[in-house]
Amino acid sequence: MTTTTTETTPVIPLPARAAAALTGLGALATAASAAMAWTWTSDFPGDLTFYGSPAGLQWLALAAGLLTLVVLLGSQGVPGLRWATPAGSNNAVLYAATGTLAVSVYSVASIAVELDGLVNLEPGGWVLAAGGLITVLGALGLPLDRRTAVPLRIVDKRLFLLVPAAPLVWFGTHAIPEDKPVAPVLTALAGGVAIATGAVLLVQLGHLANTWLRLGKIERPLDAPRALPSWVEVLVIIVAFGLGLFAITFGIDTEYGELFIGCLLFAGPTLAALTKSGLIARLRALTVKHRPVTTGAAFAAAASFPFTQSSDQYTSVATNILIFATVALGLNIVVGLAGLLDLGYVAFLGVGAYSAALVSGSPASPIHVQFPFWAAMLTGAAVSMIFGVIIGAPTLRLRGDYLAIVTLGFGEIFRITMLNLNGTTGPKVTNGSNGIPRIPDLEIFGFDLGKPHTVAGIELGRFSNYYLLMLLVTAVVVLIFARVGNSRIGRAWVAIREDETAAEAMGINGFRLKLLAFALGACLAGLAGTVQAHVSYTVTPDQYTFAEALPPNSAFLLAAVILGGMGTISGPLAGATLLFLIPKKLEFLADYQLLAFGAALIVLMRVRPEGLIPNRRQQLEFHEAAIPAQPTGEPTALTKAGA
Amino acid sequence: MTTTAAPLLEVTGVTMRFGGLTAVNDVSLTVGEGEIIGLIGPNGAGKTTFFNCLTGLYVPTEGTVRYRDVQLPPKPHLVTQAGIARTFQNIRLFANMTVLENVLVGRHTRTKEGIFSAILRGPGYHRAEAESRAKAMELLEFTGLADKAEHLARNLPYGEQRKLEIARALASDPGLLLLDEPTAGMNPQETRAAEELVFAIRDKGISILVIEHDMRFIFNLCDRTAVLVQGQKIVEGDRETVQNDERVITAYLGAPLEEAAPAAEGTTPAAPEDTK
Incomplete structure (x- = not known):
């Protein structure tokens, strides 16, 4: 590989001033179009027919336009806005502009598709489309950080055979009468080939774009941030978390799938733009400096979510996200810290839920007792932990793939056992597939979580109560994870993950510590399970499968951990939120829901293999290899070690 | 400074077989308090296997390993805990x-x-x-x-x-430190620094058993050196004894065709060093 050299040039040769003006104009136009009607009919979700009152997608356009404008002005050095781009790279403008283009193209396209044709666009829609295009064209004319040369990569040439194959299979499908038994097989084949062809062409298009754009990264020394009074810094953190809460609330509250996709399309490039601009780095430095404030602000932002909601519709979603995220965090101890691949983890959530259901006083429970809340919680956590030890003790002697296979089996054994304890094929404990219904609502110190309560003039419904309770559980789990992860025990786990033989040679009892990780993970999942049982009224075996279209299940939990970032706290929380929302909001795609979800996962993992919020170790792990021959002056340790 | 009291580490008759292959055959070795002992031998002689037997990574087929007069349990973490x-x-x-x-x-x-x-x-x-x-x-x-x-x-x-x-x-x-080729891949300056580090560790009162290929390093450091060839300890002693031993020379350089001249003083066993 040649060493990468970089330059600062525009992609489209334009005078710098003109390019900046063009970008600004486009961004302004996009933002302004939000105040215009995009379409004449209210058939499109969100009713985009009014002048002067933005709705749905129009808010996104407004936000995208304004953001691009701010980043642009910041990078142009306009006084008062220079804080927006401390890294001083115009690439941030390009990413923000891409977000604008994505929102505008997506809006126009979805209007055209859903209402049949571009004729349904009002002038506002045209302004939007033009604005998005002009913004990106202008941004491409700005002097960008680029590599001097990027050789064109071609995907494996044999894959191009798919391109002629696709029409052939399509014709073949149509030539065969539909009543022939092979017809559905051929249809499926044609679909598969079409998707594969599309993917190949897309990847090649990406390579072409990469060669043309040659976007690179130039390390500029980040100016030392201006010394701010510490209360201002704290205020900045609080504002940032407020914005974060607002963004997540907006995402959860999206009433129709179109808007959610728009959100995702906007969020991706926007995050990239903020990272490039250096704002994220600045914020991270601040959060490190004021860690207690940050933790408090994050907790407060999460706690204030129910107060922003007028109905229980989305607090129930948020409660389930929290349950899912908490379990993912528990799994992160097992997978992320100790490096044990557990494919049956959802069983522990199930054990906790079933234990809580059995002692909840539900009329369907064979044990006619009603434990107080705290005792039920402890029971669930303890029983789950015991199961963790029982399952872990024989299996943890296995390593790697074998452990994964065995845990996968145990996850299924749990579900099938719960099915069979129904009174006919086994003792009557769980009512088999009917599960344990009518689990009463919790009552904590006379506070009935099932009834709405009014706090500070805002009515908090049943799910809001459970949300707040679950938030407490999440906080406890976060605390445990943080403290144990950064201790003698946590270090031993990471050592086992890194090299078990060396860890044992350092005096670590590998089996005992792995069992401890397994038991603690199970205990935390059980804790979440006790709340889940009450939130969902009913516990049934099919809630705890290996893979399903909707979380929580073992596959999704693992995906949340890996997608979010292994070994971190915020990673699985973010990953779980995304993994819960994406399938939920893609329900309008019906049959294509899982396909779209899979595609989204592939894209995410391709772009960020280390996870959304990686820990610093993994970031190095994945991105050091990508820059092989950078003359950084650091001695090449790895090549010598390999010799 | 040599063994007056009971030795720190006492290995008696350790044999390690993998199926039909005998990697280590009836090796006995003692390490005294504050000693530096070298372990040399051609590649594949069983040096690392011997180490693994000492540290519980392998359970020796026969023989015992005693540390401070206590038999070591065959678990790596317990061996480390023992010292x-x-x-x-x-x-x-x-x-x-x-x-x-x-x-x-x-x-x-x-x-x-x-x-x-x-x-x-x-x-x-x-x-x-x-x-x-x-x-x-x-x-x-x-x-x-x-x-x-x-x-x-x-x-x-x-x-x-x-x-x-x-x-x-x-x-x-630890009371005893086992070093497995601590200078492999190092340049001469780094090797010198490593030597000093090993002496400094010994001065802390820690005994050392070291595997090495670098003969100068071994003979500078070690109070005694044991030579392992094809799983068997053929000789143990100070520099002179080892360097003049016929079997050591044979192991490293091969058997002479005829009546070979006695090995030139000091240089012959050092030959592997030159190949590095």
Whole structure:
């Protein structure tokens, strides 16, 4: 590989001033179009027919336009806005502009598709489309950080055979009468080939774009941030978390799938733009400096979510996200810290839920007792932990793939056992597939979580109560994870993950510590399970499968951990939120829901293999290899070690 | 300084068989308090296998290993707890942990804080953690890695990775340190520095058993040297004894065709060094 050299040039040769003006104009136009009607009919979700009152997608356009404008002005050095781009790279403008283009193209396209044709666009829609295009064209004319040369990569040439194959299979499908038994097989084949062809062409298009754009990264020394009074810094953190809460609330509250996709399309490039601009780095430095404030602000932002909601519709979603995220965090101890691949983890959530259901006083429970809340919680956590030890003790002697296979089996054994304890094929404990219904609502110190309560003039419904309770559980789990992860025990786990033989040679009892990780993970999942049982009224075996279209299940939990970032706290929380929302909001795609979800996962993992919020170790792990021959002056340790 | 009292480590008749292959055959060895013992032999002679038998990684087919008059249990972590620490021939650091964390992992057996103490974070926890950190920093200071405490282990240059492995092993307060080719792949200056490090460790009162191919290193350091050939210990003694032993010369250079002239003093056994 040649060493990468970089330059600062525009992609489209334009005078710098003109390019900046063009970008600004486009961004302004996009933002302004939000105040215009995009379409004449209210058939499109969100009713985009009014002048002067933005709705749905129009808010996104407004936000995208304004953001691009701010980043642009910041990078142009306009006084008062220079804080927006401390890294001083115009690439941030390009990413923000891409977000604008994505929102505008997506809006126009979805209007055209859903209402049949571009004729349904009002002038506002045209302004939007033009604005998005002009913004990106202008941004491409700005002097960008680029590599001097990027050789064109071609995907494996044999894959191009798919391109002629696709029409052939399509014709073949149509030539065969539909009543022939092979017809559905051929249809499926044609679909598969079409998707594969599309993917190949897309990847090649990406390579072409990469060669043309040659976007690179130039390390500029980040100016030392201006010394701010510490209360201002704290205020900045609080504002940032407020914005974060607002963004997540907006995402959860999206009433129709179109808007959610728009959100995702906007969020991706926007995050990239903020990272490039250096704002994220600045914020991270601040959060490190004021860690207690940050933790408090994050907790407060999460706690204030129910107060922003007028109905229980989305607090129930948020409660389930929290349950899912908490379990993912528990799994992160097992997978992320100790490096044990557990494919049956959802069983522990199930054990906790079933234990809580059995002692909840539900009329369907064979044990006619009603434990107080705290005792039920402890029971669930303890029983789950015991199961963790029982399952872990024989299996943890296995390593790697074998452990994964065995845990996968145990996850299924749990579900099938719960099915069979129904009174006919086994003792009557769980009512088999009917599960344990009518689990009463919790009552904590006379506070009935099932009834709405009014706090500070805002009515908090049943799910809001459970949300707040679950938030407490999440906080406890976060605390445990943080403290144990950064201790003698946590270090031993990471050592086992890194090299078990060396860890044992350092005096670590590998089996005992792995069992401890397994038991603690199970205990935390059980804790979440006790709340889940009450939130969902009913516990049934099919809630705890290996893979399903909707979380929580073992596959999704693992995906949340890996997608979010292994070994971190915020990673699985973010990953779980995304993994819960994406399938939920893609329900309008019906049959294509899982396909779209899979595609989204592939894209995410391709772009960020280390996870959304990686820990610093993994970031190095994945991105050091990508820059092989950078003359950084650091001695090449790895090549010598390999010799 | 030699063995007057009971030896620190006493290996008697250790044999390790893998199926039909006898990797180590009836090897006995003693290491006294404060001694540096060398273990040399051609590649494949069974040196590392012998180490693995000592540290519990392998359970020897026959024979016993006694440390401070106690028979060692065949579990690596218990061996470390008893007081024998080791390094590896191919460096086995915890690559994605920082230098300091690597050494802190080495403290594992000498600290007690469990999971509840970690969650509750009482004063005892903070004290133990601070002690561990101080001890670890002291060891990094000792090996000259203190200014790299926050680097990832994988980013260290090769020589420093070797040093870090030694620091990590020392963190468990061993009475005996087993070094498996500590200077492999090092240049002469680094080897000199390693020699000094080994002497410094011995001056702390820690006995050392070292596998090496670098003869100058071995003969500079070791009070006694044992030669392992095809799993068998053929000779043990000081520099002269080993260098003049016919069987050692044969093992390294092959048997002479005819009546060979006696080996030229001092140079012959050093031949493998030249090939490096």
